[in-house]
Amino acid sequence: MFTHIALSSLNGLELMVYNYVIKNKDQVMYMTIRELADGAQVSTTTVLRFCKKMNFSGYSEFRIRFKLYLEQEEKLLLTSGVSEIVSFFKSINNEEFEQLIARAAQHIAAAERILFVGAGTSGTLGKYGARFFSNVGKFSNYIDDPYYPISTNMYKDAVAIILSVSGETPEILKLASQFSLHNCKIVSITNSDTSSLxxxxxxxxSYHMPQILIASEYDITTQVPVIYILESIGKELAKKMGH
Known part of the structure; x- marks a missing residue:
């Protein structure tokens, strides 16, 4: 119902509607458009734009189709957070997403150097990505220091794979601009394709998962989609290298 291609067309406010719908799916089918807008903290116009981008004629059709969609789902007892992950895998189970993975691999395959970049949890995943890519035969390094100096032309034939949930971390954006300045291509993996990164x-x-912060500071947004995306790109690279 919610494909990756359709989700990629949403802006920040429309993503708020999507995240609210996924987290409150049992209530949404009974809500008026005003109640959904208030719950997602957006305007009714934003809700209507969301419906249009999901290929519904209006809110009434969305609510009917959403109810049918839920009724067709298997009735599983899902723990907190699992429903979002299930929704992610459903959204990427199509040829369009496979093509995106193939295009990402194409950007990376010809590079002489691969650098994974991230801070915090994303830095840890960058280290994993570098090891996974190296395992499939594409030697990679990682940078988990957001203040790492990028000041030479050694990155001219390199690709920086930059991981960031928000895509708005100032230090990561500064690193990205330095990579661009030194003619290094950037492949980013973010939660939103409308972010600065x-x-x-x-x-x-982008993977479009509800962002979860503890104490408005510590990000515990699930990174299962990131691991899946990294491994999918790595396996595509292995195919290109004849493994």
């Missing part, structure tokens, strides 16, 4: 990148992949 996504717009700076030569190619971006």
């Amino acid at each position: 996504a717009r700076m990148a030569d190619f971006n992949l």
